Amino acid sequence: MAEIKIHDKTFVPFIESKDIEQSIERMANTLYQEYENKVPVFIGVLNGVIMFFSDFLKYYKGDCEIGFLQLSSYKGIQSTGDINLLKDISVDITNRDIVILEDIIDTGNTLEYLYKLLEAKPVNSIKIITLFFKPEVYTKNLNIDLIGMNIPNKFVIGYGLDYDGLGRNLKDLYQLKENI
Numbered sequence: 001m002a003e004i005k006i007h008d009k010t011f012v013p014f015i016e017s018k019d020i021e022q023s024i025e026r027m028a029n030t031l032y033q034e035y036e037n038k039v040p041v042f043i044g045v046l047n048g049v050i051m052f053f054s055d056f057l058k059y060y061k062g063d064c065e066i067g068f069l070q071l072s073s074y075k076g077i078q079s080t081g082d083i084n085l086l087k088d089i090s091v092d093i094t095n096r097d098i099v100i101l102e103d104i105i106d107t108g109n110t111l112e113y114l115y116k117l118l119e120a121k122p123v124n125s126i127k128i129i130t131l132f133f134k135p136e137v138y139t140k141n142l143n144i145d146l147i148g149m150n151i152p153n154k155f156v157i158g159y160g161l162d163y164d165g166l167g168r169n170l171k172d173l174y175q176l177k178e179n180i
């Protein structure tokens with residue numbers, strides 16, 4: 001894996017896809033044990049979740065349904081703190097057991113918005129899971145039910161995550177070089 005340049009920034013290899021997938025397999029098995037006799041609805045938070053969502057489903061052994069919503073708040077490598085709901089939840093979740101899948105929880109601003117959005121919905125239960133988590137910068141007290149990997153506070157791209165629109169199609173995760 002070599003360094004790559006995207007827009008004005010250089011990124012270095014950080015986590016290989018095979019290690020990411022191992023972590024996802026563990027997450028899928030953990031959830032399967034919890035929902036064995038239920039049919040959960042997995043809701044992906046677009047856009048960043050695309051690869052995680054798809055790989056997670058491949059490893060999940062039970063019956064499940066899916067849906068999506070789309071939120072956006074980043075400009076460059078910074079959270080604007082201003083969350084835009086670009087697409088509301090695409091399926092009826094009334095009385096359902098829902099699991100929200102996030103690709104990354106960083107400041108927690110998006111998670112806080114999600115909690116407020118979901119509070120108003122008549123669901124049976126809610127779990128929030130994330131593939132990547134940055135514990136050093138997470139500022140909220142909100143519960144995260146399952147975390148795939150803790151990562152340091154450095155901007156990452158690849159495996160669905162972007163820097164100003166680019167980099168989502170990289171299969172491995174890369175880290176901003178200037179921060180090292």
Ligand SMILES: O=P(O)(O)OC[C@H]1O[C@H](OP(=O)(O)OP(=O)(O)O)[C@H](O)[C@@H]1O
Pocket residue numbers: 045046047048049071072073074079102103104105106107108109110111161162
């Ligand atoms: O914890 P936070 O600091 O709020 O960051 C996490 C959020 O940021 C990214 O979304 P983004 O707004 O970049 O939209 P995208 O998924 O379309 O890239 C990511 O997919 C999370 O939803």
